[in-house]
Amino acid sequence: MKKILIATIPLSIFLGLIVLLYVNLSTHSEELPSPLIGKPVPAFQHPTLYSNKTLTHNDFKGQPWLLNVFGSWCPSCQVEHPVVTQLAKTTDIKVVGLNWKDEPADANRWLQRWGNPYDEILVDFKGDTAINLGVYGAPETFLIDAKGTIVYKITGVLTTEIIQKELLPMIEKISP
């Protein structure tokens, strides 16, 4: 009897390990919650890339919108780009790009090559707004409601899965 018990020790340890790995896999996240969620979007004033306007945070009030931080220098943005394009095409949400620390010429070339899905593109050459938004790496995406409050934030590449499971339900909730 004792021998049989000893023989099951390795299996028991291993089962514990598997449980740990499984729990970790389903709960693990690299995500750090943004302290900005629930706060108003920081004040900004930026020139736009194509429409030759200067827009501020107040210009977007009245309907929910998505702010997508990108740069032509950022390879992950290129990965995410088709997904953003698809999102802009198939939903009603206003998609605004924040062109972060980018030479306008580079951004222009990049958008010509990969397509421009944005309703407006704000040029944040110095990166001030990105700092106020607590951006620590492109791409990042913020969902802002009609009153100008940040309701949701995604760090890293947007995927269809994130959009379907998290972003769209959230948009549904804040849409009038």
Next chain:
Amino acid sequence: MLASIGQFLLILSLVTAAVLTVLPITGYFKNHKGLMRTGRPLSYLLFVLTLATFLILVFLFVIQDFSVTYVWQHSSLTLPLRYRITATWGAHEGSVLMWVTIQALWIAAVARYSRSLSLSQISRVLSVLGIVATGFLAFVLFASNPFEITNPAPLDGRDLNPLLQDFGMIIHPPLLYFGYVGLSVAFALSVAALIGGQIDEKWIRWSRRWTNLAWAFLTIGIILGSWWAYYELGWGGWWFWDPVENASFLPWLAGTALIHVQAVSERKNAFRGWTVLLAIIAFSLCVLGTFLVRSGSITSVHSFAADPFRGIFILVLLALYAGGALTLYALRVNQLKSTDTINLNSKETLLLANSLIFITATFTILLGTLFPMIFEAVGKKISVGAPYFGLMFFLIMTPMAVLLPLGVQLKWHKDAMTPAIKTLLPHLLIAALLTIASYYLFDGLNLRATAGVFGGFWIASTALAQWILYKGKTNASFIGMSVAHLGVAVFLFSMSMTEHKDVEKDILMKPGQTSEVAGFNFTFNGVTAVQIENYKAQQGSILVSKAGEPIVELHPQKRFYPKQQQPMTEADIYPGLTKDIYVSLGEEINKQGDWAVRIYIKPFIRWMWFGGLMMLAGALIALFNLRSKRLEQQQINTVMKDQLELS
């Protein structure tokens, strides 16, 4: 088109592996010779199919077929041919395919070089290897398919990660995979033995050589990884206790325990269950390592794209393989009776102690690697760093270094402890004297360095003496062991020196400025821009001299790869017998051309890898052991005779 053929071959490989899993073992249970005999041809077929699949992927890279997603993601028009070929295994999908191909190569080799095994044994072994291959092939096909198509195809690719555009990275992963996968042979033997409920010396002797070979590959794989990190990552370290490094180190430690225990269990009927268990643990750690690296469960500098589905898939494989094997172990191990008694004063006892020490080390490092996960499960984020691993490893390995010479000295079966210790005592004195000499020669050593240096001399002195003493004993097994143990000594000494006597200086240098570090003068002659192949670089020029005599001019680079938008620090190293001079560029400080320059003096660092190479050489030499060759030939003859009589 070609990609579709690759896809098709991949599916065929999976089917073949599945058939290999089922047929021979069914033959074993039904005692059907014909079914058991399918094992060998199926193994060869599996290898041909996976190799063809892999070569097609290589070819897709060579011809730059950007319609294949995996190709455009990791190659580009400007990538030189040699890196296009190696880009095949530069990322997840291709590297798993390579893993499977190497697995199939091992299976084919096992099928070919197993004439000493009876048909019922080899059919079980091949079926178990078949199930391992099936799992990983399914993983490639369903969770990491390298033949996925992008439509329309991009005009240019995203280029290969610059860190991987390097010789060390080209050969490091394949060698490591050879090691990982090689351990699956010992695993398959264990499971096959548990299925049958019996194991004998011949079987262990056969598997021991495969384990040795796998261990040799793991060793060289780890050495190359360490060497690569040293010259490529630009911060002068050689081991970081990073989870991914640990993932390769854990099977190595368990494998070390295994090869030492096999030395006993191939000679006498002892430690049978322990041998079987260690083999299961060693291979399970390979799969666990793969899980940790590929699932993104653990934050590491080696960033493979994290994908939870892949994580779940490998977790299921791990549960299946290790869980299945350990369940069998629980049910059957008591049938593998070890009948021989072990005398306390014998080599056997010391080898058992060795395996216990190494397995303790394995689990300590595993625990350290998993700690962040355990804490995350209760909602906290922590990281376990090098200080924990360094200290724990030091404490656990100290008894290993102390006991190693005694284990070699003691005879098999039965010996007396006191005379053995008396024989070794003079070496304690020699080692102490040499350590004191080193202490003064290198201007003082701290506690851990002193202990390490002492351990090195203690092992080296005894190993050399034992070699001379047993001059008549020229069998490969003894020579291999001595060489490997001398490697341990060389490693201990040089690692202690590198870790504790290195000099690191970050200096702000103006063009023309000379700074003195550890007796050398470094003159900074500014930075110029250069353009090479697919990158641009700012190249520094630093003249190293001593007492007015120029030694070498070093050219560290700050590279920029436009396609990946990634800067890279390329250090330049002046390798030396007793020290490396290592220079890398930090940041440009201002427009006047002032740079932050990092200068390291790394004593004996080459010796460390050389020690590793000696361990590798030892394992390889031991393969030529005449005793086991002779015994194997006898066994082959018996098997052949049985077959003749039967037919």
